[in-house]
Amino acid sequence: MIEIGKVQTLTIERITPIGAYLSDGFDTTDVVLLPEKEVPKNSRAGDQIDVFIYRDSKDRLISTTREPKIQIGEFAALKVADITKVGAFLDWGLEKDLLLPYNEQTVKVQKGRDYLVNLYTDKSDRLCATMKIYPLLKVDAPYKVGDWIEGYVYQINPEIGAFVAIDNLYHGLILIKDANSDIHCGEKVHARVSEIRNDGKLVLSPNKKAYKEIPKDAVAILTKLNESQGFLPYNDKTDAYLIKKEFNMSKSSFKRAVGKLLKEKKIKITERGIEKNGK
Known part of the structure; x- marks a missing residue:
């Protein structure tokens, strides 16, 4: 059986001449097209090939050898490529962008920003994204109080706090009293587990007390790295004005923080700038 979204x-x-027709090997009448430009050279009938199934601009099933950034049922942080009358379109690595309908958005999204979404099929069997992921996340994460975690903010309630998908899989919450005023949906956060609730959900603390083992300036640099896909074009030769503008710290503070992160092997310095280890 050929399955869409996988x-x-x-x-x-x-x-x-227009491409190869593929089947699951059992029902040879149920076929899907792999466009000619994506058919591997020297391919022959009977060969097997790994493809992703989705719908083209005319809603016809089609296959591609490109690997998408998300598959059906999965979570991923995707960048908004465009915003139209029907919703936002996300870059998921394929020729046709992925629709995020307005009624599946938990906040008004902005072009160029990343947002955590889940991939599903709508009533017309079309692939769409949703930001309504709260009921899809799990409890009983493998963390204990004091552990550091990473996750994406996927919703903000001004009376409760920022909801975080830990590892894009588990429930997390930064209480409103601990949340920064400029925190936004789609932001990747680095926080410590401060409480494990009876229902298995984790309360997170990104405040100064939680960062006791990592100085404030080092945390600021790590946060910027997380928001910039693990790279920042700054080093000890960067003008002090730019350091102050970007990190709100003096150049000497910047150099001390970078030195600590280097010692802890959290980053590395290249000719281009700072790179996060394990990005």
Whole structure:
């Protein structure tokens, strides 16, 4: 059975001028097209190939050898490529961007920003994204009080706090009293577990007390790195004015914080700037 929204191994049934028709190897009448430009050279009928199934601009099932950034049922932080009358469109690594309908948005999204979404099929069997991921997350995360975690803010309630998807999988919450005023949906956060509730959900603390083992300036640099895909174009030769503007700290404070992060092997310095280890 050919399944939409998944990478699967299919069999080439026949090759035509417009591409190869693929089946699951059992029902040879149920086929999907792999466009000619994506058919590997020297392919023949009977060969197997890994492809992702989705719908093209005319809502026809089609396959691609490109690997998407998200598959059905998964979570991923995707960048908003465009905003139209029907909703936002996200870059998920394929030619046709992924629709995030307005009624599936928990906040008004902004072009160029990343937002955590889940991939699902709508009533018309079309692939769409949703930001309404609260009921999809799990409890009983493998963390204890004091552990550091990373996750994405996926919703903000001004009376409760910022909801965080830990590891894009588990429930987390930064209480409103601990949340920064400029925290936003789509932001990647680094926080410490301060409480494990009876229901298994984790309360997180990114405040100064939680960062006791990591000085404030080092935390600021790590946060900027997380927001910039693990790279920042700054080093000890960068003008002090730019350091102050970007990090709100003096150049000497910046150099001390970088030195501590280097010692702890959290970052590395290259000719281009700072890179986060394990990014």
